Amino acid sequence: xxxxxxxxxxxxxxxxxxxxxxxxxxxxxxxxxxxxxxxxxxxxxxxxxxxxxxxxxxxxxxxxxxxxxxxxxxxxxxxxxxxxxxxxxxxxxxxxxxxxxxxxxxxxxxxxxxxxxxxxxxxxxxxxxxxxxxxxxxxxxxxxxxxxxxxxxxxxxxxxxxxx
Amino acid sequence: xxxxxxxxxxxxxxxxxxxxxxxxxxxxxxxxxxxxxxxxxxxxxxxxxxxxxxxxxxxxxxxxxxxxxxxxxxxxxxxxxxxxxxxxxxxxxxxxxxxxxxxxxxxxxxxxxxxxxxxxxxxxxxxxxxxxxxxxxxxxxxxxxxxxxxxxxxx
Numbered sequence: 001x002x003x004x005x006x007x008x009x010x011x012x013x014x015x016x017x018x019x020x021x022x023x024x025x026x027x028x029x030x031x032x033x034x035x036x037x038x039x040x041x042x043x044x045x046x047x048x049x050x051x052x053x054x055x056x057x058x059x060x061x062x063x064x065x066x067x068x069x070x071x072x073x074x075x076x077x078x079x080x081x082x083x084x085x086x087x088x089x090x091x092x093x094x095x096x097x098x099x100x101x102x103x104x105x106x107x108x109x110x111x112x113x114x115x116x117x118x119x120x121x122x123x124x125x126x127x128x129x130x131x132x133x134x135x136x137x138x139x140x141x142x143x144x145x146x147x148x149x150x151x152x153x154x155x156x157x158x159x160x161x162x163x164x
Numbered sequence: 165x166x167x168x169x170x171x172x173x174x175x176x177x178x179x180x181x182x183x184x185x186x187x188x189x190x191x192x193x194x195x196x197x198x199x200x201x202x203x204x205x206x207x208x209x210x211x212x213x214x215x216x217x218x219x220x221x222x223x224x225x226x227x228x229x230x231x232x233x234x235x236x237x238x239x240x241x242x243x244x245x246x247x248x249x250x251x252x253x254x255x256x257x258x259x260x261x262x263x264x265x266x267x268x269x270x271x272x273x274x275x276x277x278x279x280x281x282x283x284x285x286x287x288x289x290x291x292x293x294x295x296x297x298x299x300x301x302x303x304x305x306x307x308x309x310x311x312x313x314x315x316x317x318x319x
Contacts, residue, residue, distance in 0.1 A: 056239035104193060148243065148267060151191030156241045159188040164196050 029071050034078050035092040042094050046070040052156045054149040060084040061146060063112075063153050067103060067161075074098055077106055081115040081146070088142070091115050104163045107154040112146035182224045187231040187246035195231075195246040198224040203313055205304050209237035213296040214268060218259065218308050223248070230255060232262045234301075243267045252315060259305040264298045 029045040036042055046068045053064040066078040077095040097103045120135045121127045180200035187195045199221040209215030215235040223229055228249045233242040245262055249255045308314055 052241055054239060054241050056236045058236065058238075108191070148190075152241050152243050155188045155190040155192060155194070155244055158192070159186060159194045162186055162196075163193050 032068055034094050036094050037091045044070050044076065046076065050157060050160045052153055052160065054153055059145060061088060061142060063149050065153050065157055067157065075103055077103060079110065087117065087119060089117065100161050100163045103161065104158055107157060110150060112150045113143055116143050116146055180222055185221060187229065188233065188242065188244035189246050190244050195229065197229060199229060203308060203311055205307055207300050207304065209235045211237060213293055213300060214264065216264065216301050216304060218304055220308065220314055228255065230258045234264055234267050255314065256309060259308065264301045265294055268294050268297060
């Protein structure tokens with residue numbers, strides 16, 4: 001079996017695949033390997049249910065969400081955050097759910113603030129106050145942008161899944 | 165500038181065919197109902213501004229639904245809002261309260277920290293981008309609200 005999901009920084013998401021046939025009809029279920037920041041990869045056998053990304057040429061950060069159904073029937077949510085500037089770290093998180101309603105709850109309660117580093121140099125006396133204020137403004141803009149993008153992505157995924 | 169698309173029912177009124185409709189809502193579950201498209205208008209995204217669509221639906225329950233989407237060029241996921249409306253006033257409020265300025269990002273890749281001539285030029289370009297997007301959106305709102313089908317449907 002070969003892995004189907006690779007950590008790809010710039011590649012756009014694959015096309016949405018309708019969650020149709022039960023997983024048992026597959027002769028062999030592919031192995032999926034998900035990167036997780038600060039943890040070992042999560043490896044399981046399953047298929048992709050849907051995915052979406054907010055990647056576009058403009059903004060300097062974007063999200064990608066992939067949803068998988070394991071052979072057991074449970075669901076795995078793969079949330080990836082990407083940042084272009086050197087001071088933004090890429091992050092990959094994995095969540096688990098037993099139903100589409102739980103998937104909706106996970107996405108609705110996800111707080112993108114945890115993906116934005118609050119790196120204001122407050123302990124460096126040589127940094128002028130105006131520069132600290134600018135740092136704070138940039139962090140605030142990134143936070144607003146991350147929240148907006150993740151909300152858009154949540155709406156898109158729930159629309160694809162037709163969760164109500 | 166691309167022409168404003170405006171699609172909808174025309175000619176003599178015929179009984180609408182209701183279908184199951186699901187509308188995106190950023191950060192929320194989709195809005196679902198049985199209905200039919202009454203009016204759609206919008207502009208595609210370009211390098212200079214974001215695109216948008218406004219769609220108005222009649223529902224099988226006699227209400228209306230409005231769907232507003234803001235599109236970034238090269239991105240398949242829009243910023244979206246959708247809501248049920250019962251009166252013409254609620255339609256106006258829904259269109260007016262969707263503010264494209266709040267939904268747009270600054271390109272902080274070329275960040276404010278580089279407060280150079282280039283940084284200032286970038287800020288001016290962003291402001292122009294935002295102004296163009298909002299002006300286009302407001303023009304589409306006006307076209308939708310002036311449409312007799314919107315008036316009659318929300319009456």
